[in-house]
Amino acid sequence: MPALVRHLLWALLALVLVVALSLVIDPFTNVRLASVGYYLLAVAGLTVLTGLTGQVSLGHGAFLFLGAYTVGLLVIHAPALPIWVDLLAAAAVSGIAGALTGAAAARLHGPYLAGATLALAVGLPAVTQRFPELLGGSNGLGFTVSSLPPGLVGVVPTTRWQAWVVWATALLALVVLANLTTGPLGRQMRAVRDDEVSAALAGVRVGRTKVLAFLISAVCGGLAGGLQAFLLGTAAPGSFTPALSLALLAAVVLGGTGSLWGALWGAVALVYLQAGAEEFAHGFDLPTDVANFLPQAVYGVVLIVVVLVLPNGVHGVLRKFSRRRKESTV
Amino acid sequence: MRASSARLLGVEGVTVRFGGVTALDGVSLDVAAGTVHGVIGPNGAGKTTLFNVVCGFVPAAEGAVMLRDKRLRRTRPHDLAGLGIARTVQGLGLFGGLTVLENVLVGARGHQRSSALGALLGLPGSARDERRLAERAEAVLAELDIARWRGALPGVLPHGVRKRVALARALVAEPELLMLDEPAAGLSEVEIEDLVALLRGLTDRTSVLLVEHHMDMVMRVCDHITVLDFGRVIADGPPAVVRADPAVLTAYLGTAG
Numbered sequence: 271m272p273a274l275v276r277h278l279l280w281a282l283l284a285l286v287l288v289v290a291l292s293l294v295i296d297p298f299t300n301v302r303l304a305s306v307g308y309y310l311l312a313v314a315g316l317t318v319l320t321g322l323t324g325q326v327s328l329g330h331g332a333f334l335f336l337g338a339y340t341v342g343l344l345v346i347h348a349p350a351l352p353i354w355v356d357l358l359a360a361a362a363v364s365g366i367a368g369a370l371t372g373a374a375a376a377r378l379h380g381p382y383l384a385g386a387t388l389a390l391a392v393g394l395p396a397v398t399q400r401f402p403e404l405l406g407g408s409n410g411l412g413f414t415v416s417s418l419p420p421g422l423v424g425v426v427p428t429t430r431w432q433a434w435v436v437w438a439t440a441l442l443a444l445v446v447l448a449n450l451t452t453g454p455l456g457r458q459m460r461a462v463r464d465d466e467v468s469a470a471l472a473g474v475r476v477g478r479t480k481v482l483a484f485l486i487s488a489v490c491g492g493l494a495g496g497l498q499a500f501l502l503g504t505a506a507p508g509s510f511t512p513a514l515s516l517a518l519l520a521a522v523v524l525g526g527t528g529s530l531w532g533a534l535w536g537a538v539a540l541v542y543l544q545a546g547a548e549e550f551a552h553g554f555d556l557p558t559d560v561a562n563f564l565p566q567a568v569y570g571v572v573l574i575v576v577v578l579v580l581p582n583g584v585h586g587v588l589r590k591f592s593r594r595r596k597e598s599t600v
Numbered sequence: 601m602r603a604s605s606a607r608l609l610g611v612e613g614v615t616v617r618f619g620g621v622t623a624l625d626g627v628s629l630d631v632a633a634g635t636v637h638g639v640i641g642p643n644g645a646g647k648t649t650l651f652n653v654v655c656g657f658v659p660a661a662e663g664a665v666m667l668r669d670k671r672l673r674r675t676r677p678h679d680l681a682g683l684g685i686a687r688t689v690q691g692l693g694l695f696g697g698l699t700v701l702e703n704v705l706v707g708a709r710g711h712q713r714s715s716a717l718g719a720l721l722g723l724p725g726s727a728r729d730e731r732r733l734a735e736r737a738e739a740v741l742a743e744l745d746i747a748r749w750r751g752a753l754p755g756v757l758p759h760g761v762r763k764r765v766a767l768a769r770a771l772v773a774e775p776e777l778l779m780l781d782e783p784a785a786g787l788s789e790v791e792i793e794d795l796v797a798l799l800r801g802l803t804d805r806t807s808v809l810l811v812e813h814h815m816d817m818v819m820r821v822c823d824h825i826t827v828l829d830f831g832r833v834i835a836d837g838p839p840a841v842v843r844a845d846p847a848v849l850t851a852y853l854g855t856a857g
Binding site for chain 1 (some may be wrong): 681714716722723
């Protein structure tokens, strides 16, 4: 079976599962389901960058920020546009930013690259303070996205529809990422990661490949941010702090660097560790200062444990088990 | 001097200086099409620098590198494959996270026809292209007798096999000029025998330029040898001539030899 057909069938199967799941869960859980969807896209984009080309980005939240504000601004100022145009614009804006970042970063390696991208995550959301009229300052933008087709109003609850839209978009993008990781481009990216000189001698344009990875990764981040804005109806700088960037990278490592399946486990962990930590803090009536930072502390602990115990992440463990089972049945 | 129609690569009066050190001093050599050309010399004679000049890693202060009758100017590493030049490096530079087959597939990059966009969208043309490259890579793996390791990562393989993977990655590009940096280093006598036979068998498809320390191997495999010493050519000719040259005996083998 050609790879494209296989990937499309996987995506279709996943969409059917998501739709089925969305029918049996309450509206609140539907929002969480949708959150997993857009985080999945963001984490998958980051795992392509970090896992395949070995470029560590500590600033991926900046691309989500760009996507969310692009959708927010378009919904407010060009309400006639359909949501898919807004999302495409979010992807484009973020992609351009990603290509520029990638071009600037192509000569940086390891901690220097991480530092440069971290500056992006710290600096970019602060732009909202500079243009409070347009970008809403620290409160951000609030808006309503009415995307439910007229025929479905009253038939399908809004949150369920939103979960469908988020997942359909994320899965479509994942098909492209799956084509990339299993195809020649992914191979060349891994070659660049392992040995730049040898890759160049084989005819791979090293700089261009690294910038392309940044662009693709940023497009995913921008789409994820756009989907978040579509889902929550807000775009505020507080949602795109450096802590988000760190959490995304933690999710990549947790799931298994470079693996799209790993991105799924990472995204689930991202949503449910956050929720779990909040519930825990609430249940034990912890002071706000502690409660606010509990999720970060939990990520940190989980990350350390994963690196020590499961260096290839959750996906690495699952793959090892499935391989062992295959071998024992042979 | 041979007729220029038979000349594949020409190095013409190349001088390279690193600060006050002259690594290459007016070096000239011609690699004839369909031959194995060896460059030998004591450590520090400038052999690898010569390779690096041809590859564009190091600029020449004077002189020119000619590929057929075209002068190579400011060649960048990724241009080499397109020019029909493949090169192995001393550290092998295998891609540690890629399987043997994938390593060789990266070497076939120059024969890839589909675009990046086609690969991203998984278009049928791109899938066909992948299959074609895989066939090509498998053929080279079989030729070098390393097909059974196709799924292994290079790190777990014996040194001799790893060297063959590096050679396969260069060969799969079907270069006109194959540049080998110490192909025999670290190989056993048996493996060197195989390598000599293999390289002799390549001359109908490609020319080989190699740098090597293993004298016996160089004498047997090369059609033509250039001897460098302190960045200068001190002898140039067929193995029998070079072997008898008193300057070579003094410089390379020591006067007692």
